[in-house]
Amino acid sequence: MADLLGSILNSMEKPPTVGDKESRRKAREQAARLKKMEEQEKKRKAEFRRKMEKEVSDFIQDSLQQKRKYNPMGKIERSILHDVAEVAGLTSFSFGEDEESRYVMLFKKEFAPSDEELEAYRKGEEWxxxxxxxxxxxxxxxxxxxxxxxxxxxxxxxxxxxxxxxxxxxxxxxxxxxxxxxxEANSTYGCVPVANKRDTRSIEEAMNEMRAKKRQKQEGDSGARSSSSS
Structure with a gap:
């Protein structure tokens, strides 16, 4: 019986010490502060959204305004404003090189900016x-x-x-x-036209002429030998 009671007492959680109580208290306080900050941030975003919805509604109803430029704002605020503009059927753009100088411009659909106008705003120029x-x-x-x-x-x-x-x-x-x-080629320069170089005789006429020249040569040779022997 004593052993059973001892095992039960050992399994039970020991009472917290003074140090443990302080740590838990600080943890609870920190959690409470974080929760309060989250609620405040949520409330601030909701208020900012209501404010932008009111300004966007006034802008839409003002027939004299074609576009509206806002002062530089943080990333969260720009995101909320873009969302409000999209729901309202407007066109919105962010301009500015540095995060601290980024601002939003709203345009009515019927007065959407041209590429040249957007390029001017991106360069920081007035349109x-x-x-x-x-x-x-x-x-x-x-x-x-x-x-x-x-x-x-x-x-x-x-x-x-x-x-x-x-x-x-x-x-x-x-x-x-x-x-x-x-x-016509000039014979003085040794140029003979091709037509003049062409032989128009037949083969038989050419052979007869060659035989006649050969006989004439032979007769001349025999006459020369006779005169030399006498």
């Missing part, structure tokens, strides 16, 4: 529609002048007139290539 229109016209004028210049250069390299007609009083009506067929 002026009149200046943008002047730049657009200058670009169009420059492109038109460049096109006309390229067409002029192309026309200069490809003349419409034929040079043979232009200089017919110098080279005549026939081109040099056509006139070359009418030229």
């Amino acid at each position: 002026d529609p009149k200046v943008a229109e002047q730049r657009r016209r200058l670009k169009e004028q420059a492109a038109l002048e460049e096109t006309e210049s390229s067409q002029t250069k192309k026309a200069e390299t490809c003349p419409n007139s034929n040079y043979r007609d232009k200089y017919s009083h110098l080279i005549g009506t026939s081109a040099a290539k056509d006139a070359a067929h009418t030229l």
Whole structure:
């Protein structure tokens, strides 16, 4: 019986010491502070969202405003504002290079910004529609002048007139290539046309001529021997 009672007492949790009580108290206090901070942060976000919903609603109802720019705000606030704008059917963008300087701009759908306007905001520049229109016209004028210049250069390299007609009083009506067929070779320079080199005799005529020349040579040789023997 004593052994059973001893085993039960040993299995029971020992009462906390003074140090353990202090640690648990601090843990409970820290948990309470964290919970309170979370509740305050949640309340602050809800208040900020209600405020943005009111401002966005006023912006939509104001027919004179096409866009609205907000002061720089934190990442959480920007996220809430983007969400409110999306629910309201607006277009929203964040601009600014540094996190501390990031701000949000809202645009009504019918006045959505152009690529040039967005690029200006990204560069930290102010957007002026009149200046943008002047730049657009200058670009169009420059492109038109460049096109006309390229067409002029192309026309200069490809003349419409034929040079043979232009200089017919110098080279005549026939081109040099056509006139070359009418030229005859000059024998003084040893140039004989191919047509003059061609033998038009038949084989039989050529053989008869060769035999006659051979007989003539033989007769000449025999006459020379007779005169030498006498």
